[in-house]
Amino acid sequence: MHRSVIRGASLVVLAACAGAGAQSPAGSPPAPTSPAAATPAASTDTLSIDRPQYPSTYKRRANPPVFIRNATVMTATGQEIANASVLLRDGKIVALGTSVTAPADAVVVDGTDKFVTPGIIDTHSHLGVYAAPGTQAESDGNEATNPVTAEVWAEHSIWPHDPQIPLAVAGGVTVMQVLPGSANLVGGRSATVRLVPARTVQEMKFPGAPYGVKMACGENPKRVYQSRGPSTRMGNMAGYRAAFIAAEQYRHRWDKWLKDRKGDAPDRDLKNETLAEVLRGNISVQNHCYRGDEMAQMLDLAKEFGFKIRSFHHAIEAYKVADLLAASGTAGSVWSDWGGFKMEAFDPVLENAALLTQAGARAVIHTDSPDGIQRMNQDMAKAYFAGVHAGITLTRDQALRWITANPAWVLGIDQWTGTLEAGKMADVVLWSADPFSVYSKAEKVWNEGWLVYDRLDPKGPFKTDFNIGQTAPGVGR
């Protein structure tokens, strides 16, 4: 991770490294590092790469300590503790268990007959880039003008007033990865954001979260570009290889120059900059890929160029190559039951997540859907019971990890969130009933300690500007 020396391109990654290196027992993430502050001598002739690159301005909200008492606490670390309490303070989980007592200054929340889980994390969302109300004017997810658009960044499309955001919050989601669409072989950078009320995307960006890059296999790129190419799967592969060959040369030129900064800097090229960061291991590959045989091709591509694929997405056939995913350390982000809607999605099984788990691969339930993201606990439950009914050995905790700890790993933020443990961030959901039941609702959602959703609040949930003055915000009703 420390190989990167292009501060500009890897600013956020560097912040993440610093955080990991300097992690306090409480696991606190670093404050967003300002490159300007890091280079106080910055003068007018500095290079753009030395200046801030769209840094996060997210700030944790001050909040009173919260003590959730007498709930069933599902930690996503292997435990489901009955009649337990959880104490949140200063944005952190301070303590949990059956012997924790409420401090005098804490707001006490009764959890009797209720359940507590980590905040839900979606590895695959297009909220903000395909915002409601779904007009052409807000269709900002696919830069479908070239098969390789590694130069675009999803955060430059995200509309923080997408009214779908509070709907997802009401489903217990605290963090999501927003990706460009799947028209392109390389679609651009993703953004990992907190689901909080915000005026700008910078106010949502998860400090320290590494960037991902969206890549897509199969039918979409070859359909979109059939007249100019690629128009076949072999054309797709040639396209990825050509892009990474160029990026290898770019990385070599820059690494050489950055070593002593002698002479003119090489030309800056955003497309190659992103792909070079993939080669340096600083940007994770998030790969839309339905078919098992294509996943095997992509794993070979990754070997050819020396990078890792962090997760396949929409991995309908992951169960066919679960052993390959386990061996390569690549997660499978899957749906519980979607499929059959196109040829490459023809072979879904309800037990996909369960079979991945059985094979020792990291399974993730993702949505790619503004509807699905509102009920990820239900997808978890569907996939869990499908596995159980098929006789696959699974625990409820393993299933909970599909929507919490495992997606946190895919996004590279698992040192801070995704489980209920002392020291982790207070990304916490209180459920009205067992989250494996269709009748369960997220009742309260804390995002780094900030109560961003309270179903019982008569004022209702937070409104985006689009919601204001409309007849029915819908949220949380």
Add this chain to the structure above:
Amino acid sequence: MKHARHPERSEGAGLLLCAILSLGATPLAAQTIAITGGTVYPVSGPRIANATILIQNGRITAVGANVPVPAGATRVDAGGKWITPGLIHANAQAGLGVAGLNGQQEGGVQGEVNPSFNPAEGVDPAAFTIPIARTGGITGALLVPGGSFFPGQIPAVNYAGDRLNDMIVSRSAAMVLDLTDNSRAAGGGSRAGTMARIRRLFDDALEYSRRKTEFLKGTIQPLSAPARELEALLPVLRGELPLAVVANRRIDMENALRLKQEYRLRVILYSAVEGWQMAREIAAAGVPVVIEPNRDIPSFDGLGARLDNGTLLRQAGVDVVIAQGDAGGERNLRYAAGNAVRNGMTWDDALKAITQAPAAAFGLTDYGTLEPGKTANLVIWSGDPFDFSSVAEKVYIKGRETPLRTREHELREKYRRLPP
């Protein structure tokens, strides 16, 4: 949470095969099936614990707690199980091809005004999606055409049978009219234009029916659609065939009720995202509403989307029908009902909304409840059918147990151990 076993899945296909062979070996007409010991939710009345259901000649002959089992009846033990009517999906596609696969969609034709189109003859009884729908307890379906202003007629089918003729319950159960944003082009770009065009079509259909001879001789002015399309509208204008109006915005529903009044139509509303804002008028007009309970994302076609739409409509006295529309397939209909309960509907109303209510709305009088005389479409569930922990263990259609094995099960078994 109860972790129910699933006999069909855990004990393999052998049992099922035996069941099929025994059905084949015994003349069905002579056979009586007695399902005993389960908790029955007949929908037509309160639930009955430890009940017996008798089935003969494909029909229910008795339901109750103290029903004697005739000698020679085939007994099916349903102790600890929940039994409901077979679910009816009012917005179905299974059998009409797979969306997104080239050349595989059979649910619509080109052109704007297609009242004569009926997708029934495009149904593939062997479609792999049909047994998948059955695993969700769906026994009956209304196949809804789409993609145009007047997309055509809705046939009703059972999800069993090797031939279309075996599947068909009602060749034409309703006529579809799309009043959403999608149809503005058909009216020249404005909703008001769309309404004017509908009135021209309806008036011309009535004119055509009064003056067929002159029309055929060509002695009246040209009408706004070909004769076959106008002819197809006549059952709607005679009040015999319901007009299924897809509408989300309040003004579109208001317009639908206006058309109903002007032409004395039977109307069913589909989608009705802002229906809750019109609940009293819809109830007063006696119009059933087909909703998707998870629709809460605002669009300019329905800014007032909210999760408790169905609940508010039901509370106003509207007959609510629940449909599902996610990419998980029709099998998720039962979870749509569960989500309606999550959003405030009573459990009984939600069950009614996927059984008796669609049967009543579309005139399928033999279906939708467990009562003597009704067609024996029913499901034996391992538990609460709305929750994820349960499975449909046995599905009966017209008194026959139908296979629940799908290609998904075959794929799972092939790859259960790797490499396969």
